Amino acid sequence: MSMMKQLEYSHEPDPSISRILSASMFSKPYHSAFCQPLSSLQYGKFSRSLHNRTFNPPVTYVLSRGSLPSNISLNSMLQFLSVSDNRLTGGIPSSLSHFHHLQVLALSVNGFSGRIPPEIGKLQQLRLLALGKKQSHSLWSLDMGNNELAGIIPSEIGMLENLQSLILNNNRLHGSIPWELGGLKRLSKLSLEANSLSGFTPDSLGNISGLQHLLLGANELSARIPKTIWSLTGLIELNLSRNILNGSLPLRMGNIKSLDILDMSMNQLSGNILSAFKELQMLRYLDLSDNSFDGLIPQSLSELISIEALNLSHNNLSGIIPNSLVNLQYLRSMDLSFNKLTGNVPDGGVFSNLIVASVLGNAALCGAPRIGFPPCTTNDVSPSSATRALLFNYVLPAAAITVISFAFCYMVLIFFFRRQTNNQAPSDTPSLDSHRSISCHQLVRATENFSEANLLGRVSFGSVYKGCLDDGLIIAVKVLNLEVQGALRSFNVECHALIVVRHRNLVKIISTCSQLKFRALVLQFMPNGSLERWLYSHTYCLNLLERINIAIDVASALEYLHHHYSQIVLHCDLKPSNVVMNEDMTAHVADFGIAKVLVGDSWTVTSTSKRGTIGHMAPVSLSNSSPEYANR
Known part of the structure; x- marks a missing residue:
């Protein structure tokens, strides 16, 4: 058989995914030495029920016209089936998926129309799917996503001039994206996510003027984003996340006014976040996290009137958080963590329900005691007055005492350094003292x-x-x-x-x-595992002193949470499996997933709806009594 490019099967087994071994979407009429005609079906329409016939594969059906019936039934042991080089029309029936032993399915050179049934993906032993050129021109949807297809994407896909949807996501495809895909003028959805595609994103994709969904995330695409992408004014969803793309965002991105979802996270993009975003009035989801953007958060983001989720975390953004963001009435989720932001955390809007994880890693923020940031120090004087006050009140006195204090500070530092050197053993383990930015x-x-x-x-x-x-x-x-x-x-x-x-x-x-x-x-990480393992395992045991020390450790943690922290924190699910030990057998309380945080005198409670583990729940969880009861 003569074939053009194929998608070859990846030999790495995965029982959870269909094993389509190869797929040739463009082959010439399918003829081979192992395919022999069935004389009783030399001409005429296809019989609907052939399951009573007994024949040994391989089999070729030679038909002159008609269509494949939707409820076709054949020998379930069939391995090779070809109806190539006929004048069959209509759709490809999904009932072909009933032939579980089918290895070769040849439908080349017919007049089939419509889409390839996704049920074909259930043929776990299928090695060859030949669709041919003639009938493929009328295909409008090609969905081979979530399979084990490997190899390169055939450039001949660009010949499917009527194709409206091309879905090859979650496979093992590699190589570059064919330039010929830009010839699919009627394409509205292109999904190549979660493969191993690399190289440049072809400029030709900008020629698909009707494209609405462009999904290229989770690949290894590099270089800059083609300028032609920003000319696709009909785009609704653009996902370029988890690649190696670099460069900056162009002003032309404001042309895509219909954009609903924009995900460019986990790349190497840099530069400023542009004011062009204010043109994207339909945008609901924006994710620019895990890049190298710098500069200020632009005020123009407050003009995204439809935005519901905004993620700018893990960048190098600086300056203040714009107060105008509180006016975004539909914004429900925002993450600004691990940047270099300073100043006051706004109050109101999405900030009313802000959690500390959303601003973690911005040490210079202030004004949100509820989530652990200290109050801001305000100064309402004019800039000129502030400058004079700074000069006379701080700069000059500081200069006067610098010489006097220098020697004293130097001695203190030397003393502290020597003390640390003497008291601490050398260690190559990275510090856990501060929060880190981890993508x-x-x-x-x-x-x-x-x-x-x-x-x-x-x-x-x-x-x-x-x-x-x-x-x-x-x-x-x-x-x-x-x-x-x-x-x-x-x-x-x-x-x-x-x-x-x-x-x-x-x-x-x-x-x-x-x-x-x-x-x-x-x-x-706690290398000695949970207290549950030490209490109930036959291979671990605790002596009396260790048990007493663990009890003291747990009690110390609870005393701090109940009496010495600014807000009362109730664990609500304290049990042996939630107490873990480090290398020195020091106990640590873990898993605060259902904790209650009591704020102020009004006993405002922040918690999940789950109550905890029977036998370990706080008494307050079992009654309608005041939360004070939990501390008695």
Whole structure:
């Protein structure tokens, strides 16, 4: 058989995905030595029921006209089926998926129209799908997503002039995106996400004037974003995330006024965030996280009147948070964490329900005591007065005492340095004292794509994995299962409860990762596991002194949360599995996913709806009494 380019099967097994071994979408009439005609069907229409016939594969049907019936029934052991080089019309029936042993399906050179049935993907032994040129010109949808297809994308796809939807996402395709795809003038959706495509994004994609959905995320595309992309004024969804794209955003992006979703996260984009965004009045979701954008957050973002989710985290943005963002009435989710922002945290709008994880990693912020940021010091005098006041009140006195204090400070520093040198053993372990900016890409790499081998256990709303960062720091990554009711709320509560508190017997949060469909907490790793393992395992045991020390550690943590922190924090699910030990067997209280945070005298409660584990719940969870009862 003569074939043009093929998509070859990846030999790596995966039982959860259909194993289509190769797919030739453009072949000449399918003839081969193993295909022999069935004489009884030499001419005429296709019989609807042939299951009583017994024949041995391979089989070729030679038909002159008609269509393949939708309820076709053949020998279930059939391995080779060809109806090539006929005048069959109509759609390709989904019932072909019933032939579970089918290895070759040849439909070339006919008049089939419509889309390829997605049920074809259930043919796990299929090695060859030949559609040919003639009938493929009338195809309007080609969906081969979520398979095991590997190899390059055939450039001949560009010959499918009537194609409106091309979906090849979640395969193992590599190589570059064919320039010929730009010839699909009627295409409205192009989905090539989650492959291993590399190289440049072809300029020719800008020729598809009717394109509405361009999904190229989770590949290895590099270089700059083609300028022609910004001429696609009909785009509704643009996803270029998780690539290696660089350069800056052009002013022309304001041309795409119909844009609803824009995701350019996890790239190497840089420069300022442009004022051109104010033209995107229909935009609901904007994600520019995990890039290298710098400069100020533009005031023009407050003109995105339809925006619901805004993520600018993990960049180098500086300056203040614009107060005008409080006017975005539909904004429900915002993440500004791990930038270099300063000044007052606005109050009102989306900031009324702001959690500390959304602004974590901006040490110079102030004005939000509710989430752990100190009050701002205000100065209402004019700029000229402020300058004079600064000169006379601070600069001159500081200059006067600098010489006197220098020697004293020098001596103090030398003393402190020597004390630290004497009291601390040398260590190559990275510090956990401050929050760090850790991208989702780094977490995937650290946990080997969240492999089962690194699974430490399962908790209330997700799973915990062991990971190793590039600098050697061992971490625990708690990944929330957002399909579980209350998981998102649990993430917010745990961030609120743990990020701003500091105690030696509480598990430290190192960082957070927050994406639209992914939430994770990066926690301090506890190598000695949970107290539950030490109490109930036959291979571990605790002596009396260790048990007393663990009890003291847990009591110390609870005393701090109940009496010595600015807000009362109730754990609500304290049990052995939520107490973990470090290398020195020091106990740490963990899993604050259903904690209650009591704010002020009014007992304003922040918590999830889940009550906890039977036998370990606080008494307040079992009654309608005041929260004070929980502390008695």
